[in-house]
Amino acid sequence: MKTFKVVVTDWEFENLQYEEAVLQDKRIELVKAQCRTEEEMIKVCRDADALINQYAPISKKVIDALENCKVITRYGVGVNTIDLEAAAYKGICVANVPDYCxxxxxxxxxxxxxxxxxxxxxxxxxxxxxxxxxxxxxxxxxxxxxxxxxxxxxxxxxxxxxxxxxxxxxxxxxxxxxxxxxxxxxxxxxxxxxxxxxxxxxxxxxxxxxxxxxxxxxxxxxxxxxxxxxxxxxxxxxxxxxxxxxxxxxxxxxxxxxxxxxxxxxxxxxxxxxxxxxxxxTPHAAWYSEEAEKEMRSKAAMGVADVLLHQQYPKYLVNKEVKETTRLNESLDQERYALLTK
CATH class of the missing domain: 3.40.50.720 (NAD(P)-binding Rossmann-like Domain)
Incomplete structure (x- = not known):
């Protein structure tokens, strides 16, 4: 059975319970990291199949070093930590969570x-x-x-x-x-x-x-x-x-x-x-409520599950030009998203 390595590159939550709930499939190995630099990213993520990212830099240098990565999802709306052009060129889907807060x-x-x-x-x-x-x-x-x-x-x-x-x-x-x-x-x-x-x-x-x-x-x-x-x-x-x-x-x-x-x-x-x-x-807190945090984290993890487990484009695909180089299913199970973010 093929297994997938999913790295949470960095996070500031008490735990990763919502991510674990979405990615509890036996084929998923969830790796919890706290990367701060490009070098740390490359060391931990080189052989990863997917990344879930908060603030750690996913630059062209990092993306060029990724050997297996198929999808990168980011907590939140902004994707300024990720080199979208480099990801698209390498056929990596990038997804965010634009509607959680x-x-x-x-x-x-x-x-x-x-x-x-x-x-x-x-x-x-x-x-x-x-x-x-x-x-x-x-x-x-x-x-x-x-x-x-x-x-x-x-x-x-x-x-x-x-x-x-x-x-x-x-x-x-x-x-x-x-x-x-x-x-x-x-x-x-x-x-x-x-x-x-x-x-x-x-x-x-x-x-x-x-x-x-x-x-x-x-x-x-x-x-x-x-x-x-x-x-x-x-x-x-x-x-x-x-x-x-x-x-x-x-x-x-x-x-x-x-x-x-x-x-x-x-x-x-x-x-x-x-x-x-x-x-x-205020300390970059506008996004926060208990409900919004759960939704953001669950949907970020779901973007990984979409690609790795269901062979479909993430619901919140950012770099749509990746479709020119990557062939995945266009269909989305809206009911799964609703259930996982309740």
């Missing part, structure tokens, strides 16, 4: 929006220093009638747009790939990035990290924002040019920031954000 991230962005605009975090800190005085929160502006600008208008910002409607916010969005009909369905006006930065009182970033989006919010964008503007980021840290953001905050070009992600994580102990009262930080 849409409500959680939208809820988190809304929580950051409300916490910052109502100065909840700031007021709490002052009260715990024995300063009971609402004036420490000045200025606070009424939300109704103000404008929320969404950078990116995929499923998560669409959910956020729905959630803020009862607050009376006007919503605009920048997304060159979004059809006007989709924006119209949500009552959202599509505008240019420059227009969004000029008009929005609150800007919430939801674009994936690619070469094209890295640093897309930078000095030119901050220079045209309103002085009272708030910027929220629950996508990826490098989408915002951090040096430009720090300058904008220090020079009062904008009023504040609420960030779940930063350029380098975890944030370094001497980072300027840690000393700024007008910055709220």
């Amino acid at each position: 849409m409500d959680e991230v939208a809820d988190h962005a809304l929580a950051l929006l409300l916490s910052w605009t109502r100065k909840v975090t700031l007021a709490n800190a002052y009260i715990k220093e024995d300063k009971w005085d609402f004036k420490v929160t000045r200025p606070i502006y009424r939300l109704r009638g103000r404008t929320l600008g969404l950078v990116g208008f995929g499923k998560i910002p669409q959910s956020l747009a729905e959630k803020v409607k009862p607050l009376g916010l006007e919503v605009i969005a920048y997304d060159p790939y979004c059809p006007k009909e989709t924006a119209d369905e949500f009552g959202v006006l599509l505008v240019s990035l420059e227009a969004l930065c000029e008009q929005a009182d609150i800007i919430s970033v939801h674009t994936p990290l690619t070469e094209g989006t890295k640093g897309m919010i930078s000095k030119a964008q901050f220079d045209v924002m309103k002085e009272e503007a708030l910027i929220i980021n629950t996508s990826r840290g490098p989408v915002i040019d951090e040096e430009a953001l720090i300058e904008a905050l220090q020079n009062k070009k904008i009023a504040g920031a609420a960030l779940d992600v930063v350029e380098e994580e975890p944030i370094r102990s001497d980072h300027p954000f840690l000393e700024m009262e007008n910055v709220i930080l």
Whole structure:
């Protein structure tokens, strides 16, 4: 009986119970690793049939060294840890989990929006220093009638747009790939990035990290924002040019920031954000709920099972060009996904 070596390249969970539940087939040998470098990856994964990845680098150098690999799945939405072109060239399927935390991230962005605009975090800190005085929160502006600008208008910002409607916010969005009909369905006006930065009182970033989006919010964008503007980021840290953001905050070009992600994580102990009262930080936690974690991990493992055990393309195949070099079944058992992620 043929056995398959599946390596979890790195993970930060208490255990791998959900992965083990999906991959409990006798043909699967699940190897638990904590790789940090390319060299560690090559040493552990060279003969692997599949990889489940969190943060460890799966570069071209690593992919070139893989002898048997047929599929790489990644915990979460982003696949910036994986060289997609190299994987496709070698006939390796790459899959992610794009739909596991849409409500959680939208809820988190809304929580950051409300916490910052109502100065909840700031007021709490002052009260715990024995300063009971609402004036420490000045200025606070009424939300109704103000404008929320969404950078990116995929499923998560669409959910956020729905959630803020009862607050009376006007919503605009920048997304060159979004059809006007989709924006119209949500009552959202599509505008240019420059227009969004000029008009929005609150800007919430939801674009994936690619070469094209890295640093897309930078000095030119901050220079045209309103002085009272708030910027929220629950996508990826490098989408915002951090040096430009720090300058904008220090020079009062904008009023504040609420960030779940930063350029380098975890944030370094001497980072300027840690000393700024007008910055709220959370530790890349927007994706998290107990339900979302189970779904993400189960679906990542299912992507491996799809290829190795069922000889079919993963449900969430990212590098679709791999179909030109790899022949697998197109059919998907939706019921299995539903049962395993309950």
